[in-house]
Amino acid sequence: MPDIIIEINGLTKTYGSKTAVKSMDLHIRRGEIVGLIGKNGAGKSTLLKMIAGLIHPTSGELHFFNRASANGQSFFERMGVLIEQAGLYSHYSAFENLKLLAIAYGLPDANTQINKLLKTVGLEDIGSVKVKSFSLGMKQRLGIAAALLGSPDVLLLDEPINGLDPQGIVEIRALIQELNKNGLTILISSHILEELSKIATQYAIIHKGEMVEVISADELLHKCEERIELKLEKAEAAIPVLERELKIADYKVFDANTLYVYDPGAEIRQISKTLIEHGVGIDSIYKYKQSLEQYFLARTEQAGERHA
Ligand SMILES: Nc1ncnc2c1ncn2[C@@H]1O[C@H](COP(=O)(O)OP(=O)(O)OP(=O)(O)O)[C@@H](O)[C@H]1O
Ligand SMILES: [Mg+2]
Known part of the structure; x- marks a missing residue:
């Protein structure tokens, strides 16, 4: 039996007459880095929010951890989430921000874990510098550290690379790969396929609320050969x-x-x-030679034509 950590069947979310996510299927195995790729408004954040338990699906099924039969809440605790902007307090340092979150999560003796996390994300030497003076890349790294509090099994990252400079992109990629090497399963969204091309083991391409294609990194490389x-x-x-x-x-x-x-x-x-x-x-x-981006555009155009 494959180790399916997130199982999504026919997941749908509608807002009034607008269907943000339409009957999506996706099965994520433990240890994968899944790149969720879609243009603005494709439904990436909506899908991630449903998986994270932040919004309720209109219909469809979500199962976690091989359909283990514990109550839903404990699954959500095993997920680390960075969706849209991390709720950071700008007048506090990185350590203080994580400490406040740890208290809110009911982890009162988390100092050792916090220091370890700051080291993991490369923020161990910034001491008392307040978040308001952080670069975007530093804020994203602190957001990832916050998502890692409590040692989750799965990390959901909504466009963590968006807006970063090339150096920042390289650093976040390296961090994601390192976390994955240590056993974390990661679902990460982006509107640029190329950005995830060096790290994802699998791609889920979505367009206008629909899952257009799920393809392994190897298959994709072959297609773009x-x-x-x-x-x-x-x-x-x-x-x-x-x-x-x-x-x-x-x-x-x-x-x-x-x-x-x-x-x-x-x-x-x-x-x-x-x-x-x-x-x-x-x-x-x-x-x-087709670039990854050309492939992505061709796939979404085909999907668009089908629905035209
Ligand atoms: N709370 C809401 N109420 C109404 N419509 C919504 C709501 N949230 C999302 N939508 C709509 O659902 C669609 C999908 O939105 P979503 O934010 O999931 O896309 P996205 O892929 O994350 O886009 P982006 O790249 O811009 O972040 C969009 O058309 C959006 O306008
Ligand atoms: Mg979004």
Whole structure:
């Protein structure tokens, strides 16, 4: 049995006539870093808030920790949440902020844990500096530390990278990977696929409230791999030439006139010369590489057309 830490079936949230999240399914296994990708208004925050127990779903099911049969509240305690802005007190230091939260959570002797968390997020040396003087990156790191109070199993992060400079992005990514290495399952949203490309193990692409695709990092990389695209008079006629003459095994017939070659050793000049020699008419041949962002846009456009 796979270890499913969050199970979402047909989850829906409507506000009046507006459907913010429409019948979404998503199963998250322990140890994954799931990137929730969607444009503004796609439904990322609404989905995360339902998972965090901050808002009630209109319909659908949410199960946690392999459908363990304890009451709902204890599940939410095992989740650390940073959604929208962390509720930080600007006139207090990082330590004081975490201390106030620890008291609110009923963790009165949390000093050791707080110091450890400050070290984890790289804020151990800032002493009594007040949050109002923090950079955005520092505030995000403190927000993550706050979400980690109480040692949760799952961390929900809503756009923690949004607005950070490149250095800040690198730091938050490194922190997320470190936390994941230590066993935390992480669900993190962003409107830019590329930003999560180096850390997510799985992607859930959402568009206008719908789950468009759930895809593993490996599958996504394969789809965005470099390929040679051939437009041919007849794609089928090229197959024996590719296989027998050029010894190319990694190819795909896309449609009657289009064929993709993935073989890393394949060369455009060699392919076109050999095809012509064997009487296969070529309309065009070129190297094609799709960026992650182009893939994301293509997927959401397709989804948009379906609903148009
Ligand atoms: N409390 C609410 N009342 C009415 N409509 C809402 C409410 N919360 C969200 N919505 C609508 O639901 C849709 C999804 O919103 P949501 O905030 O989940 O999107 P998002 O993907 O987080 O977007 P962003 O990238 O801007 O943060 C939007 O059209 C939004 O206007
Ligand atoms: Mg949002």
